[in-house]
Every structure is written in C-alpha cells, then in structure tokens.
Amino acid sequence: MTQKFQNNDEEILIRPMREEDYDRIRELWQTIGGFGIRSIDDSREDIERFIRRNPDTSVVAQTPEGKVIGSILCGNDGRQGSLYHVCVAKPYRRRGIGTRLVSFCMQALQAEKINKVTLIAFAHNDGGNAFWKQIGWNRRSDCNYYEFVLNTENITHFIEADPAV
Numbered sequence: 001m002t003q004k005f006q007n008n009d010e011e012i013l014i015r016p017m018r019e020e021d022y023d024r025i026r027e028l029w030q031t032i033g034g035f036g037i038r039s040i041d042d043s044r045e046d047i048e049r050f051i052r053r054n055p056d057t058s059v060v061a062q063t064p065e066g067k068v069i070g071s072i073l074c075g076n077d078g079r080q081g082s083l084y085h086v087c088v089a090k091p092y093r094r095r096g097i098g099t100r101l102v103s104f105c106m107q108a109l110q111a112e113k114i115n116k117v118t119l120i121a122f123a124h125n126d127g128g129n130a131f132w133k134q135i136g137w138n139r140r141s142d143c144n145y146y147e148f149v150l151n152t153e154n155i156t157h158f159i160e161a162d163p164a165v
Contacts, residue, residue: 001015001016001056001104001107001108002014002015002016003015003100003104005100007092007095007096007097008095010063010064011063011064012061012062012063012069012097013061013062013063013064014059014060014061014097014100014101014104015059015060015062016055016056016057016058016059016060016108017051017058017059017060017071017073018051019047019048019051019052021060021068021071022044022047022048024060024062024066024067024068025047025060025068025071026042026044027068028068028069028070028071028087028089029042029071029085029087029159030159031089031090031159032087032089032090032159033159033160034122034124034125034158034159035085035087035158035159036122036156036157036158036159037156037157037158037159038154038155038156038157039153039154039155039156039157040151040153040154041154042085047073050073050075053075054073054074054075054076056108056111056112057074057075057076057081057105057108057109057112058071058072058073058074058075058105059071059072059074059101059104059105059108061088061092061097061100061101069088069089069091069092069097070087070088070089070092070097070098070101071085071086071087071101072084072085072086072087072101072102072104072105073085074105074108074109076109076112076114078114079114079116080114080115080116080117080118081105081109081114081116081117081118082117082118082119083102083105083117083118083119084119086098086101086102086119086128088101093127098131098135099135102135105117119132119137120145
C-alpha cells in the first residue's frame with residue numbers, strides 16, 4: 001500500500017511502518033509539543049512487538065531523504081481498531097499528510113474487516129482535536145474512559161509544548 005504524492009515540490013512517501021523505523025519515529029515524537037511518550041509502551045521492544053502484531057496497519061510518511069515526518073501506530077483487537085501517536089512534524093502540517101496517514105490506516109483496517117476505529121486525543125490538544133473534527137470524526141460524550149494501570153513503571157513523559165503554538 002505504498003503511496004507517493006507531490007507536496008509543495010517535494011515527493012512524500014506514505015508506507016507501512018517497519019520495525020527498523022523506530023529510531024526515526026522516536027526522533028519525530030521528541031519534536032511534538034504536548035506529546036506523551038511512555039517509558040515502557042513506547043520503548044523499542046514494545047513498539048517492535050506492536051508492529052509485529054499489526055504488520056500492515058501502522059504507517060509513516062517520509063521525505064525522499066528518508067526523514068520520517070509523520071506516523072501513526074494503528075492496530076486492532078479483531079473487533080475494533082485503535083490509532084495511537086498520530087503526528088506530523090510541525091513544518092509539514094496543513095498539507096494533507098495527516099489525512100493521508102489516517103486514510104492509509106482506515107483502508108488497512110477495512111481490509112482486516114474492522115468496522116469501528118477509536119482514538120484518544122487529550123483535551124488540551126487543541127490542534128489535534130481540531131484535526132479530528134475537520135476530517136469528520138465524532139467526539140463521544142456518552143461514555144467515560146477508564147483505565148487501570150497494571151505496571152506503575154510505565155511512566156508518561158510529556159514533550160514540552162512549543163509556546164508559539
């Protein structure tokens with residue numbers, strides 16, 4: 001499902017995420033203000049395990065030089081799909097890259113007969129929430145989100161937000 005498209009005189013490649021992309025993806029995550037990175041769940045070992053479990057659904061966007069400028073971790077439990085760590089590097093936003101990444105994931109999930117997709121966007125993530133609304137996703141207000149932490153070693157570190165945003 002690899003796709004190429006022209007974006008402001010630059011060719012962008014949209015392709016399935018691979019285990020060997022980890023360092024470049026992690027580097028991208030470190031640039032996303034307000035982004036939360038978990039100490040265990042987002043380790044190389046756990047991301048590689050996620051990709052092995054979901055080999056065709058996660059995606060990256062990259063420049064011709066191989067720089068990763070966008071990514072989504074996408075998987076499913078056989079019943080519904082989930083999107084995690086949806087991001088596009090700041091200089092590449094508002095160019096349709098995020099929409100193409102989401103579309104890639106949706107098509108991959110449909111191929112696996114998944115009929116519903118969910119995600120979590122932090123309430124303070126104004127840009128992300130505006131993006132999801134703009135591309136037609138529905139914010140649910142009829143349910144509560146609960147979690148139970150099984151491993152307290154799995155600490156979330158938030159990347160400092162860019163004050164200019």
